[in-house]
Amino acid sequence: MITRRFALLPALGLPLVALGPAPWPTLGAVLAVAALLAGLDLAIAGPLTGLRLRRDGDRTVWLGNTARVVLTVANTGRRTVRLHLRDSWVPSAGAGPLFHTAVLREGAEHAFTSILTPTRHGDRPAVRVTLRSAGPLGLAYRQRRQTWNEKNTPAWSLRVLPRFPSRRILPEKLARLRIVDGTVVTRGRGQGTEFDALREYVIGDDVRSIDWRASARAHDVVVRTWRPERDRRVFCIVDTGRTSAVRIGDAPRLDASIDAALLLSVLATRADDRVDLLAMDAKVRTRVEGGGQRAKLGRLIDAMASLHPELAETDFTLLGQEMLRRDRKRALLVIFTALDTAPMIAGLLPLLPKLTARHKVIVAGVRDPLVSRLANLPDGASAADVHRAAAAQRVLAERDRVRDVLAHSGATVVDADAGTFAGQVADVYLLLKASGRL
């Protein structure tokens, strides 16, 4: 195949053809010389079959950070390869630079570094490395078919972990957890419902905590101390259906759900509770259950990274099948979904009484801050502002009704703006933890 530089050859011969005495023979001669030089250049160009590719570098990165992946090309052939290379990733990987150039002599290798700044979480694969070997004159090159290039591309995928903006409030929530847990002594041993230890009675202790049997054995007044429950089960259920695809601000609703689920998972793991994950829409997308608690958080983050919205209606009967199994122990179900009227009434509501009979259920839906803002009239409002305020109030009224219906069915509802959503879900968890209602 020829390059743009090849066109320069006939262009150089243009004056000869236009102004020379014999146009036709000159035209033939110019074309023959150009074709000869291009053919010679192509013959000298190094073969692509002698090139070997491998990759190295980052495998995971948090969304918003930058990763580096190195592609090394080794020339095992006998001839020098003037290499032009395109390292193609999916566009959302934010890879750059895409094009590289190098001269590889026999036995030499060269490392090309791609800097990746992903724009979406999930797996961002390297799709294809396209190789081109140019001739020394730059008139012609060798390049093979796309399928050949794909076959020789070393597989690599960058796992982009979801954005975790509520990380900034994690220390505050952990501090509150420690207070509940009693590790930070502010009110003595933490309050809870699970027996912790016996100690001598001191003035001020609740007399209802006196253990009379132990007091008889010890010949002293002994009280029981309590601690919050441990080893409880927390099930994060993430709705990845169509309602999770809509954008709240600049991000899909699912991102806010994942952020809140991550915060809850970190808190619950620190509180020695068991955290499991179930992501579903028309079918179950991801399930993380069992396994060691220490490695669980990493598995949860990894699983959440691969979640993306599906344009399908969520089938809550799947949730019923999963959670109402005979062997399923009581757990805290935190359902991250949208508090839209139709899906709630038709999907979740018929199932909710059964779920609340066996589990503690929290239904958490993130709200668009714009709705709350538009519900209030601005200064110097116009008729359009009034109509917008009416539409916003209508939405808020519907959400209130949904919230009331869900609460009436026994669920705790968290309905908050995107900025405070994760924190409010964590607060509800801490409240339940502190009051021993998990």
Added chain:
Amino acid sequence: MKRWLRAAIPFAALTALITGTLIVHAVETPDDDDPEYLTPQQVQQISGGTLAERLRARGIAVDRFTSTEQAVKAANSGSAAVTLFLATPDLADLESIRSLPAGSTIVAVNPSASALRRSGWPATVANTYWNTGVAAPICGDKIANDAGPAAVRKTEYRTSRGSVCYNGAVAVFRHSWYNVTLVGSPDPFRDDRIAEHGNATLVVGLLAQHQRVLWLDVHERDRATPSPTPPTPTRTRDRPDPDDTYDGPLRPGESYADDGYYDDEASPYPGDGEADGDGRAEGDSEAGGGGLPSDPLVQSLPPALITTLILLALILLALAIAAARRLGAPVAEPLPSKVPANETMLGHARLYQRARARDSSLDILRAAARRKLTTHLGLAPHADSEQIAHRAGLPVRYVRDILDRDSAGSNSDLVEAATLLQHLVRDVTSTPTPPHEGEQS
């Protein structure tokens, strides 16, 4: 300096030099279609006025004609032999000069190979030089020997039937019933060079062979009007054929494009070859083999223009081919949804506005305000305005005006009512909840 630049600069300089030279040469070479070119009417650089004056000084009548047909008609008006001076043989209608009086002389200035083929003269171009050079006669011709060295050597001719002088720059031969003299350069005829060397003696001697010179001064294509029927071969003319050597416009097997040149004057009629029947058709097909269609419009273009256009097209084609092969195709992936969560809400708002549903909007706002007020004041959801006013400590009429007012008649009424509603809710909810009846204060 980059390595490729070091290699490219000499080539670029050489190309520029060659191009510049070619352009200067093309500009300096006089064109046949220039009205001043070898015209007897003017005495200027490239004109032939000086030659005409010298001929008249020798008693030779010089008659100027601007079409071949007129010149031939004038020659045939008398029986005496004449000299036909073809200053621009490439533009002249060589088909019609065959009816000249017997014994006439034709002097053609630098005819091209295509003109020679078209005329059917037994001569071919042997060599072409970049510029006109001076040559010695080296032949037995009296006129040439009288003139001595002259600046005639630009095109050299070869003839099988006559003699050549100046190494072929002047060819003299007899064809049919007239004599033909080919001069390889226009320089000896030009006013600015006629005085050099033996130019004047040579050209005056060539044109003074008869008492009358018919000066054909054409500067645009001089062709007979095409007719639907092919012209009758000149062989059928009544004229005698003294040496019986004439064999038509082309000899069998001759081609219009033997040397690869485009013969732009070869055939004005699409059916020429068939009419000839003995070689013209073959010649046409060979011309087609040189890459030329038989379209008269295309044939009217100069070969250099056609080759330049072809080369330009090939350059563009090469650029297109080079651009067509990408270094890897773009990668596609499904895009995330761009639908905002509040799209339906804003759609509702626009519908209210377009339908001027002021009452509906106000009802929604009043219901929302009532809900907030009753919740804040601890009243039942269906509490009326009077109860709200009592609990909030506001005048009943004031609260009733806001919550139960008539429908808004205009947009300004709507805005006013909505603003009052918002102020009422804000005023009430900003104060602490008043104690319920029976509660301790």
